[in-house]
Amino acid sequence: MKKYLTYVSLAVILVAGLMAAARMAAMPRTYEGQNATVPVAQLQQNPESYDDSTADGAAAVIVQQNLAKSHEVNDVTSIVFDFRGYDTMGEAFILITAVAGAAVILFTRRKEGEDGKE
Amino acid sequence: MEKNNRQIKSVILSSGGDSLLPFVLVYMSYIILHGHLSPGGGFQGGVLFVAAVLLIYFGHGYQVATRAVSFNLLHGGEGAASTIYVLLAMMGVAVGAQFCQNVLFTHGAIGELYSAGTIFWMNVTVGVKVLTGIGSITLLMLSLVADRQGGDAK
Numbered sequence: 001m002k003k004y005l006t007y008v009s010l011a012v013i014l015v016a017g018l019m020a021a022a023r024m025a026a027m028p029r030t031y032e033g034q035n036a037t038v039p040v041a042q043l044q045q046n047p048e049s050y051d052d053s054t055a056d057g058a059a060a061v062i063v064q065q066n067l068a069k070s071h072e073v074n075d076v077t078s079i080v081f082d083f084r085g086y087d088t089m090g091e092a093f094i095l096i097t098a099v100a101g102a103a104v105i106l107f108t109r110r111k112e113g114e115d116g117k118e
Numbered sequence: 119m120e121k122n123n124r125q126i127k128s129v130i131l132s133s134g135g136d137s138l139l140p141f142v143l144v145y146m147s148y149i150i151l152h153g154h155l156s157p158g159g160g161f162q163g164g165v166l167f168v169a170a171v172l173l174i175y176f177g178h179g180y181q182v183a184t185r186a187v188s189f190n191l192l193h194g195g196e197g198a199a200s201t202i203y204v205l206l207a208m209m210g211v212a213v214g215a216q217f218c219q220n221v222l223f224t225h226g227a228i229g230e231l232y233s234a235g236t237i238f239w240m241n242v243t244v245g246v247k248v249l250t251g252i253g254s255i256t257l258l259m260l261s262l263v264a265d266r267q268g269g270d271a272k
Contacts, residue, residue: 070237071223072233072237073233080159081154082219082236086218088240092247095252098251102255106258107258
């Protein structure tokens with residue numbers, strides 16, 4: 001009974017994940033740099049064409065587009081938690097693994113030490 | 119053994135640590151909460167919690183540190199925070215956008231403390247997660263040190 005419940009829930013999760021993946025693949029990309037007011041990709045290939053009359057040229061482009069997309073003042077946090085939020089999730093799970101590893105090693109050593117005393 | 123106890127429980131260390139502790143905690147919460155407005159963020163602010171645990175340990179010893187900061191609470195908080203992070207990331211899928219997409223970003227004014235939608239909440243959850251994870255690692259290491267020194271741990 002419990003086994004079948006597990007199979008059913010795993011199948012539901014798999015189907016939901018596949019549906020979400022199919023829907024997400026059909027959607028437009030979050031950011032591709034094409035609809036921007038300043039074409040960054042062309043600018044990178046031909047830097048002479050850029051209007052550098054304002055002081056912070058490329059930085060101003062990045063800040064303006066980021067403000068329009070996420071209403072966020074700090075660009076680094078916006079990249080870490082929004083555009084690359086998946087990456088941050090992986091980092092957070094690495095931390096869980098590190099804590100589990102440290103707990104296993106240290107608890108085992110503590111137990112060994114107690115046994116040695118007795 | 120007596121020498122160790124005297125070193126750990128000196129009056130200067132305990133009073134100095136006690137007076138520094140609230141400032142460390144306020145600074146930690148400031149860095150976590152303002153991660154989307156200033157340099158810093160969840161990871162950097164959460165690591166500061168180690169300073170708080172170490173201040174309690176240096177001032178009052180291992181037993182008081184474990185009483186002040188519960189190991190089981192830290193473990194539970196870490197799991198809960200990572201679950202909330204994944205749920206926040208799934209919110210985009212539920213609304214009909216990409217995974218991890220910022221769907222609340224119009225809430226709040228630009229530059230205010232509560233702005234930028236899910237970035238703020240993800241920042242806070244990652245801060246809690248790093249705080250609890252690093253804190254539990256530190257408590258584990260301190261338990262080993264206290265066992266080696268003897269007496270103080272029991």
